[in-house]
Amino acid sequence: MAKDWYLIGNSPIYNSGFENDEFQQYKDSGLDDILNSPISSSVQIVDNDLNVVSDIRAVVQNNLADTPSSTLQRRIMTKIGTLNSQDYIKYDNKIYLINSIVGNNQWYEKAIMQYCNFTLKFQSSDGIIHSYPCIVDNRVQGTGDTDTKTMTLPSGRKIILIPYNEHTILLRNDKRLFVDIHPTHPMPYKIDFVDSTKFNYGDKGLLEIYVSEDALRKNTDRPDLGVCDYFNPSEEVESPVEGYSYATITCSGDLIAGGVTRTITPTFYEADSTINNTIIPVWDIVLPLGYEDQFVITYVDNQVKIKVAENYDLIEKTITFNVMGHDGGYGGNLTLIITI
């Protein structure tokens, strides 16, 4: 049928006679037709974990670039109100990051997006490892090495563009990150400077992070997890015996021979794991045999204060703090090793 030749599916009712009105009437359906035509593509807006937030149709331009660097950038055009600065776009099985302000011409909106060439991982203070696709560029000046008479250290420098949010804003000076795709010996980098204003687009935006090459710390860096300065996340307290009240005990730090006074604090839980603040603790402290006079112990409210004498024979000896509620129940204990 001849009517199938026409792209515009449902012609608007048009009877005002003014061109402006005609344009207004036709622009949305016209754009729909373009977005459903072969010059458009299906793209997905994804979050930093690459979960799909929404499927959209968009025209993606600059696929036929003339220089290697311009192959990394694309222009994306779609319906107004669809895109946001710092959105991740999955297109052609690659992840792009919108690194511009999104603009529109009253008909469609357009943004610049750049290919994410690296996925940055870091651990927040609660122990969770976050992962963000990002744009990494290098800013090496000279040879990328620092030579002294004694040794040569790498001194590569990079710039990372990453969306601004409540997690990434925690990336501050001296935080260390792997910014390398080597499978077994990736290079760690240390943050020198974070520019949070250059790409600040209001409630959305990007952080520009300047990093320089740092030394691998074999004891704490975890190339297998992609995280520098890894630490074990703290675990939630669980009832030692289900159905019974219990207590947990915490110490304000390591118990060091000759160190500062430490505070031992109990927390009492009901069987349903709710905290009971009315319990008066009864303490039983087991000190190393033969060294009982090497400790100064005082009781302050519910807490115990303890100071260990500077006697290196105490190193690796243990102290056990047992606590119970004054009326029984709420039992708990903590064994600490004296260290240095």
Added chain:
Amino acid sequence: MNFYELGKYKEKIINMFVANEDIVNLVISKPDDNRFELGDNFLGGKYKAVKDGIEEKVNLIGHCFDVPFIYASIFDNRSAICIDTTISRAEGESIKEMTVSIEIMCHKTNLKLDTQDRAKYIKKGLSGNRLDMIVQEVGLQLNSSREFGIGRFKVSPRNPVRSYFPNNDYFGKVLTYTCEDFMTDYSKRSLYGN
């Protein structure tokens, strides 16, 4: 006079260090490549490892060097010892004074020992940070040794231990020893004979 001791002293000292478990353990907080002995990690060099029947050549950077510098670029926070020898005085054909410089370097992030290691070494009678402890262990190994030259191996009377900064990331100490040595085989003093 010949210069045989310039190399021989370094060999002897490196052999003493690699045989001293405490020095090796203090210098290497974690092996660079645990497929090889800790001593191999300490000395560095080219080694072979076989996995699934396939031979792999591995080049370990090492932690102890007979030159006053580290050959390769350093990508981690390793500690290192560099040894150099000079002849600081000569008395005629036979007697010479050897001076040995031992540079011990620790990355700033590696100076502080973890609690367990610190407790272990303090119980052994050492004190301070990792660098202090390596210096003490080296001193225990070399001070008054009878392995070198005439009499005992002694610390230099002037600035025997001094601090230095190899670069912004490292801190170190330089230990200086002196020792009198004399020629025992005159046939080796020169190509031109006695």
